[in-house]
Structure formats: C-alpha cells, structure tokens
Amino acid sequence: MSVTFPSPTPAAPAAPSAGRRRPRVPFKGDPLGRFGLFLLIALVAIGLFGPALPIGSPTESTGDRLAPPGDGHLLGTDELGRALLPRIVEGIRETILIATGVVLVATVVGVLAGCFAALAGRRVDELIVRATDVIFSFPVFLIAILVSVVAGPGRAAAMAAVFAVTLPTMVRVVRAAALPVVERDFVTAAEVAGASRWRLLRVHLLPNVRGVVIGQVAYAISLGMLIEGGMSFLGLGVQAPAASLGSLVGSGRLYLTIDPAYALVPGVVLGLAVLAFNLVGDALRRETDPTLEREA
Template sequence: MRAVTSWLSRIWRADALSAFGLAALLLLIFLGIFGPWLPLGDPTQIAAGPRLGPPTLQHPFGTDELGRSFLPRVVQGIRATFLLSAVAVLISAVIGTLLGMAAGYFGRAVDIVVARGADILFAFPAILVGLLVAAVLGPGQVSAIAVIAIATLPLLIRVVRSVTLSVAGRGFVTAAEVAGVSALRILLLHILPNVMGAVMVQLTYALSIGMIIESALSFLGLGVQPPEASLGSLLRQGSAYLTIAPWMVLSSGAVLSLAIMSVNLVGDAVRDALEPLKGRALT
C-alpha cells in the first residue's frame, strides 16, 4: 500500500498530464460508484423538468425528451460504461495471460494454435462480432461484455506471449527446469510475476478500447438497453435532437472523451513507472 501511495504521489509531482488523468479518472470512478447516493436526482424520473430543456442550475446538463434530468443519466452512463468495460477486460486479461504464457513457454503446437487463434479473432472487426453475438445472445449487457472480451483478447495474448518468450530463456527458468520443477509451477512462480508489468500496462489501454467498443455497441442499440443508460446509448438518444438540444450529445460525448483520455494518460504513467527509460520524462 505504501508503494502504491508513493507511486501516485510521484506521478502527481512529476507529470502534470498524468496527474490530470489520474484526478479525472478518480472523479469519474467516484461518480460511477456513489452516483446513486449523491443529490443529483433520479435518472428515471419523467417530467422532472421541461422537455428538452436547456442547462440550468437545477438541471446542469439540461433535460431529455421525456423531461428527465440529464446529469443523473450521464452519471448512470458512466457507471454502466466503466463496469461493463472493466468486467470484460478482466475476463480477457485472465484468459489472455494464461494462453499467452502457455504459447510462449511451451511453443510448437501450443504456440501455433494460440497465435493463429489470436490472429483469427484480431481479423474480425468489433462491430461485426457485436452483430454476431447480439444475433445469438440478443442485445444487452452480456453481449457487450462478450464482444469487448473477444476484441481485447488477441491484444493481451500477443503481449503476454512476447514477454514470455523473452523470460522463458533466462537462467532462472532454465535452472528451475533442470531442478525438475513442474511446468505449472514455473509458469505461476517464475514467469507470471515477470509478465504482470506488461499485463498491467496493456490492461489500461484495453480498458479504453473496451469503453469505445461498449459505447459503439450501445449507440447501435446492441449494448445497454433502455431504461438503463450508458454513455453510448445517451449519444444515440441525443443524436436525434442534435439541432434543438445539442447539450445532450455534448455532455455525454465530453464525459466519454474525458473517460477515455484519462484512462490513456494513466496508462502512460503506468508504462513510465514500469519502463522509466522509455518514459516521457527522458524523451
């Protein structure tokens, strides 16, 4: 815990962009978690204000076509977008780490099967996968999680496989093999700790990709379904009233852009902390 606190304080002092990204990300996460208990209003209350009303002190983000306050709906959208993306990325991280380590360590047939499978998944656009999954499972949150996991899985497999290939040839792995240590123990105790840094960096970028995919799916009506809201579904809702109520698109679009930017900035900070010689401070 002390190491994490020291790392966060070092980021805050040394890199203004990363500090801004971290602050913005923490704010969005706070709103997403505690939004239902904050005095922002009910996101489902109809006629809370005038239909398509402009931003006011009572409704800072205006109201939608049903008179619902748009601010609590944006906060609800933050929670849905972050939660779905995080769950999907964690699933792909676990599967991708295991498959990537197996491909890099065992090689030969395992490497060929895993690498070619990742290439096949990588060849399909996320929207096409979303259409196929929605046709099988139906539109909704489960479909969105499945599509994000499928889209981010080959990226994680490639990264973990590459790092595993470099670690598997080192002396401490060879010594463990000579000593008769089982392959499972070598993967868990010797290789996994050495690939976790790369996994953590890739997780942050995969999260931003996941939010983009989730928003695109919800915008097309394949993700979060009404009356629940995500940032993508709010963009779709606001696009129908762009000329008369632009604040609906501007507010949800600005929050989505801020979320993606903050995750990428924090990802840069994580990369710089793990690979200081490649960081922005020395370039």
C-alpha cells in the same frame, strides 16, 4: 483489427530494497500521468457516489421534455422528460463497470493463455497465435455486431463483445513479454530441476510480465469503453430504461439542433474517460519499461 497496442518490453525483476520503504508518490515527475489519474479518480467517484447525491432519478420523468440546461435541471431533460444529469451519472457507472469487469476477466484468461503459449512449445504456441490472428483479421465493430447478432441486443452482448476483442490482444501482449523470460537462464535451471509448468508460470513468468499486464489493462479498459459505447450508440448494447454514455449520445443525436447538450455532454464524458485510462496506461508503461525513458 483496427485498434493496435504498443508492443511491450518485459519488466526487469524488482531489486529488493533494504529497510522501510517510503510511501510511494504515484507517477512522480509525470504530469500527464498524474492528470490522467486525477481525472480517472474523479470519474469513478462520480459514477459510484453520484447516485447518493440529491440529483434526481435517472428513470423518473418530470413531464418537461427536452428542457434546456437550467430551469431546475442542470443539464436539461431528455425526450421523455428524464433529467440528464442523473442519467449521465448512471451512464458513467454503467460504461466503466462493464469495461472494467470484463477486461479483468479477459486479463486473467489472457495472462494464463499467453504464458502457457510461451511455455508449451512450438505447436501449441502456433495454435494460439493463429487463433488470435483469425480474430485480429476482423474489424473491432464487426466482431461486436456479430456477437450482438448471436447473443441478442443488451448488456450481455456488450460484455461478450468487449471480451471477444480484448482477450486476444491480452494473449499476444503477455506472450510477447513472456517469451524472452522463458529463454533466460533461471527458467532453464528451474526446468532442469523438474519444476512444473504451473510453478514456472507462477514463480518466474508472472512476476516478470506483471508490469506489462498492468499497463495493458488500462489500454484494454479504454478500448472496452469505446466498444460498449459504440454498441449502445447503435442500439445493440445497454437497453432503455438503463443508460450508458453511448446510448445517451445515440438518443441525443436526434435532437442536436434542439438540445445540443443532450448528445455533446455524454460524448465529452466518454472521451475524457477514454483519455484518462490511456494517460494512466502510458504512465504505467513508462514506470515499468525503463527503455522508454532512454528512448525519449
């Protein structure tokens, strides 16, 4: 697969603190992480609350086709006379919601499968690893195109493609983080005491892989946005009259010489969204993996 993720180091169990805890400042001393968090909050706020602002309808035509920015339309209009600003706001919401929703589902399945692979023994572990290897052997967008051929173009195909690509990565990351935990003495003692696999997973594995999973989710969402954007750009994802950032770039590329903002603005917004999630993911890894600080 053409996209790789850094291998995780399992987070150490958190030591209990005495007394009342002070309010925690997110990413204190990490300017890049705080910038990414600010950018992420801003984009999510625009996507969620932008439609409530008086910016017009994303589907209603004004009759003024390919109008330049200004002239009553902050970012101009598209080839059908629809204002680009509300369509970009809709695209932000569509892209982030698809990627985030699917990745959260893939995370639940991937965490359970990865922990089960670490606990189940050699045969089951090898079976799960080989299954993920098969998926990793295909390029990301080839998987996306194959899914769209089976499911047909549309939002469901984009969601299925994001799930198919992010799930095996989550399984491998969680498995790699869980294997060292399984070998620790407290897990062995719990097994000898007769603890079930579900109890081992819930009590001992999940708390120790939680930090790795949280950081990986941010990376997976950024990958999911790229997959959804790429599929919509090719016409295989979100279909008109709905808009995603990728479909806006795909439509706008035909009019680059007439109205460059049509394609460039949604493309820049998609890039900023991916950057925000990656910066937040990096910051989360630095907070949950103390070895990164020592290596720096």
